[in-house]
Amino acid sequence: MELVIEGLSKNFKDTKAVSDISVTLHKGVYGLLGANGAGKSTLMRMICGILKPSSGRVSFDGMDVSEEGFRAVLGYLPQDFGYYPEFKARDFLLYMAALKAIPKKEALARTEELLELVGLKEVSKKKIKTFSGGMKQRLGIAQALLNRPKLLVLDEPTAGLDPKERVRFRNLIEKTGHDCIVILSTHIVSDIEHISDEVMIMREGRFIYQGKWTDEQTSLEDFYLKQFEEAEEDE
Amino acid sequence: MSNFGTLFRYELKKIVSRKLFIIIAILLALITCLAPFSGVIGSRYENGTAVESYFSYYMKEQSGKRALSGRTIDRELIEETLAAYSKVPNVLRYSETPEYREYALAYNEVYTFIRQSLSISNEEMKTRVLGEEELYRRKAEKLEEYLNESFTTxxxxxxxxxxxxxxxxxxxxxxxxxYERLIDGFMTVSVLTMAFLATVLSGIFPGEKATKTEELILSSARGRKPVYAAKMLAGITISLGTVLAVGILSFAVCLGFYGTEGFNLPLNFDVNFVMYPLSVGQGSLMLYGMLLISAALWAVFIMFVSEFIKNGMATLSASMLLLIVTNMVSFPVSARVLGQIWGWLPLNYPSVWNMFDERTLPIFGKCFTSWQVLPIIYLCLVIMLFFFGKRKYERLSRE
Amino acid sequence: MSKLEKEIKAAFEAPKPQKKEEFLSRFEEKQLSLTKFILSQAGYIGKLTWFGFAAILICAALSPVTVNDSALWFVSSLMPILALLLVSESARSERYKMAELEAVTRFSLRSVLMARMVILGGMGLIVLAICAPAVMFLCDYPAIFSGLFVVTPFFLTSALGLLTVRRIKGQAAIYSVTAEAFFVSILVLLARNCPERYMNPGMIKVFMIVAAGSLFLTVFEGICRIKGTEEITWSW
Structure with missing residues (x-):
């Protein structure tokens, strides 16, 4: 299981949102840290194949990002996603399951399983427009897990979750990371502190740090701030 | 395949579960049901006072017409009709006189047929002595004059x-x-159907961006080709379903209230420029049949445009403006080619005067009527727009 | 900032300010009057709205020349579009999710909304005041029919539109209002195929009732909208 990103760049007019990113990822949880505007979401959209890179290539086990096979193993939770107000939670997951080419029988079973997992079983027959922000976020996480993805890309997944939900989410991601590649972007350090195997820190479209952090003595937050200071000094 | 069925069903659900869809569908159904009765609702006024309801007036007229039904428009009936009208005073609003109601009301359709066939005024009709052969000969001559004035080859x-x-x-x-009500009311039904489709289909593609579900869909395995096909098919299904529904409603209401008689009356009796050997019943069915195909093309066109504009409201506004402009603008008869193309557009075509007009499409020396060629042309356009739109959608990315 | 820059900053630190409040209080705080505020809001009305007003006036002015006999129907069919411009512009705050921000300012959302409705309503009435008499004068139909036929679609669309924006939030509301306006416009255009059905004393009563009812509902919904700004819900 290998995600290969080679020389990935994205330019928007005069701005270089992502600049020449190359990395190879294997099974595990990868935390992608960076301030707002660092390029995290742009990178993630290119990994998911919904944004065309200006240059570079993304492939998973040899499959290019543009192939249907790539998207078949992908689970994605965007930073700001919507829903169909008239859909019920169950409808939404069944619809997403159809989009992910999951056979109907399996989709029904998987939907029930995930609704239980994210704590939405009691409200599964209610319309999404009645949900709170946290409930919508949990539904988003559920849809990302529908097809048992080998590559799970989560863009600020804990936004809107209360502390208890965030702990629950972290446990879920840690478990998932044993079997697939999880890329989790956030600018809140505590989200990934305990669960990431590797940390990638982005600044102005580039990786300013990439590697394991468990070997370091300091906390990830101090470690994160230190990287920014070092980057400023280098300038 | 089962996934495609699920996708298709959910795309349909996305369209029909919207409140706007339900409200406008109810409005369309109401207007379709009420439009055939516009001539029997209300009252006739004289000097500001209601003197009689249109309904009782109509019932009298209907019984008279039914009494004449089945009779040949021959010398006997022509003389009878002219004799009845000779008793009506020669005033501007002669149809409001008691003499008209007493003697001439039942003959008004036959009288109108004779007058239109001869193309003469009411005053001239009063003094006319007319035989059967002369009537049909003059009618044929008038039609020939009409063809000459219409710049036909x-x-x-x-x-x-x-x-x-x-x-x-x-x-x-x-x-x-x-059938007369079906033909007269057809334009209202067809314009409102097209407006309905513009309203409910403009947001099919841009709506995903508005609801912020675009990324979820595009990052899914079936998020490209199958979703595009499901959306298009859902839109076409809605268009066909709408036309079928309004068609069934219209026929049910009209035939239910006015009766089923008269299917075989030549269409030329009601629409005097129609020279094809069709009956009013066949003509009514053909109108709705062509509306089916026109609506399908209009639906695909709206969805295609919405992919490019990427804005549901702009697509809706543009579609509605196009509908209004096509309704308001017409070309003079002398602008033969432009007028024919304009008249054969899917928004203009579903109407009696465009569908049954005298302009044909000559192919290899043979003349083909509009209803013979347009279904094929429209189908080709549907397929073309479908594939152009598919290419556009597959290249879609959030750039 | 580099290490050297930090050290220089620490060595040459600026002295703390003295008598700062006293100095600042010498300046008179100029505040915007209500009238000036209302006028200033005119500058924030979208260009497309002004362009729409102008286009409607021009089309109405040219209609006796371009569409001749159908001038009444054509001008009447423009009135729902006029109402659409007014309603959609008045719902700008909700449309662009600025309502909460505007609600906590000095001239709150309520004032912004009132100012917009005064300006837009005034413009709408000016256009109506030009179009209705012009149509009554130029058309062959009785003046009262013509006048009613012009104002009724306008007030009907305004009433429906304001009803819609109060009940539906965001872009969906504007979409619905657009659809309503065009539907009314198309129904007016279809009416021109059988004018005798509408131009009779029986129908004049119907038009009067619809026009009066729509006017009442427009004013009522407008007041409710302004009152409703006091209670902004968190969940849209």
């Missing part, structure tokens, strides 16, 4: 003359109010 004139000869003469009059 010689082969078209020959074609229409041959078609007109196939209509059995003398005409037999039938009471046919149901």
């Amino acid at each position: 010689d082969s078209e004139k020959e074609f229409w003359k041959n078609q007109y000869e196939k209509i059995e003469k003398p005409f037999k009059y039938y009471y046919h109010d149901a």
